[in-house]
Amino acid sequence: MGKAASFYAVEGVDGCGKSGMVGHIVAHLNDGGYPAIATREPGGTPQGEKLRSLLLSGTDDAWDQQSELLLMTAARVEHVRRVVLPTLERGISIVSDRYVGSTIAYQGAGRGMSEDYIRFLHKEAVGDVWPDLVIVLDLDPAIGLARSKKRLSADAIDEGRFETLDLDFHHRIRRSYLDQATRDPDRHVVIDALGTPEEVRARVIEAITLWRTRQAR
Ligand code: TYD
16 A cells, blocks of 8 residues: 655644654554654754754754754754665655654744745755655644643753743744645645544544555555
8 A cells, every 4th residue: 555665744833742643653654564764853863863952952042043944954954865865765664753844834934934945945955855744733832832841841851942932933833834734735634633642643543544545546
């Protein structure tokens, strides 16, 4: 069913449950006989992980927004060239926790940078590499942020830079994802992320199965 190796990206507001979902999708694909690996952005390579800790720690004003965009993109270049493309070439699917949809949402809609510029930079720096399927976990950001802050403080993780931004910022992120999905419906599925983890997982697997069936036609 479907072509063997696909590139999936999981997107959504902070605390929407992406990270657990990425692991679940990978397990589902592997169980079905389709090898897949989990990866994340910013990160996914040794240098990208270093950029991640620089980008996600500290206060909101730690970076100028141009630097933030360029560093997110630099991490993506490393991820795509060293992990995504070689892995797909070996017939192994990629499930990435965030990709360029996050840049369009956070640096574009959130920070107010031009989407045309972000897309131009992506094309020049990364290339014309887009996920085959983007799974948007749609959730009220007020619920996501409460979950996310709880997790960061419980695990003493210093990655809360974006969580410090106000609710309005996070509402713009949510709207951007819905807008990206509306503009490019073939490549996106929007999943209601409100519910128990089991319920949301079942919705995601159903959507992926449907998408793969359509691809196979
Ligand atoms: P992540 O671990 O995905 O956050 P959470 O698990 O809380 O959802 O952290 C990544 C953060 O980086 C997230 O707040 C969004 C931000 N980000 C951008 O602003 N631009 C990007 O291009 C990417 C990939 C992430």
